[in-house]
Amino acid sequence: ANVAQGPPGLRLTAALANGGPALQTPVQWRISKDGEEATPLIERSSPEINEALAPGRYMVAVSHGMAIKRETLDVGDQGPTAKRMVLDAGTLKISAKASRLGDQLHHPVITVASQGASDTPSASRPLWIGRTGASDLIVPAATYSVRVSDGLASATANATVAAGGVASTELVLETGLLELTAVAFDGGPPLQRPLFTVAVDDPDAPQGRREIARSAAPAPRFMLQAGTYYLTAKVGPITARERVAISSGDIVKKALVLGMAQLKVSARLQGQDVPGDVPLQFRVLDGNTGGTLVAESATPDARFDLPAGRYRIEARLGGANAKTTQVVDLVSGKDADIVLKLDAAKVSLGPATGAVAKDRRIEIRDAAGATVWRPNRADPQSQFLAPGKYTIRTEADGAAAEQPIDLKSGEQRVLNQ
16 A cells, blocks of 8 residues: 655565564565566565655565565555565474483484375475474465484374464474494404394285395494384394394494304415416305305405304315315304315326327216316316326227326326327
């Protein structure tokens, strides 16, 4: 409305609701010529506006918190135009705590979303995100979904804010802190390479449990809502499992005991280092079942993290039958260093001579008649065999001949072609 006293201009105040009192706190004003909003004539933070302006049409925008109102006003030549801008907004008070005793959240994230036409959070529109447990927000009148999360814990509540009104929502997560470590034995130092998982009961999951968290940190911390959780810690083939109950406000420290030891394995050939160009393979077999493979490695100095128990360690030199085994009993928390002693003879193919030699086929069989090596020109021209008695079978031009040989440990034998 135009006011007779004074030069032409705008005298503006703001209110949260129609008929409500004028706001006494600063609000954000932006005034521009109608159609020229990009270049404001006035832009300031104050409770009210009292400015002389030339007669004409102006775009006025006022904002407070997350509420904003825009309106086009006409300034006449008979004095200032007075207007109370109604934001149609209210106050949303949010309080989030870890427990009903008032424990504070550790790292809260609070999200306020407008539900619009739907009452489901999934259909809501994000409006505000904060990281403090208590907030007073000025928001447009509407219904909101308020969600607070702290770590893996979360809670959601709905609040309806009326214009000029105050809506309060209090969210209590009932959280506890879970701190995990993994140790090789009870009272041992924390291991540096575990994989932790946290799961909960879920009837709809394939195994009846659903994993909610995973970490490869040596000492992870999980903020969880009060309840029962299933923990695993895994190092290599070893897994430790425990169930833990967490109450609101608890700080639960849990060391999962894997009952493991580290096994270091190397090999020596006739008391010497194994040549680097000779394939060497280590296999760890279950010492009780005899043949169940537990782990294997092709590195010269192999290391295995294993549960306490009895194992049969096998070292195989090359791809034939030169191997040795040793049984070891591993005790939880006590590492073992095993050096396996290999005895073998080296058999090599001599140079081929003549047309017949080029078509000749050689096969070496052990005393039981099993073929241990059938060399051909695509394979390495030498092989390590276990000491013992063998038969060399040679075939050429449809004729076959056999020759017995007795290989001694450390011997090097050349087979002429």
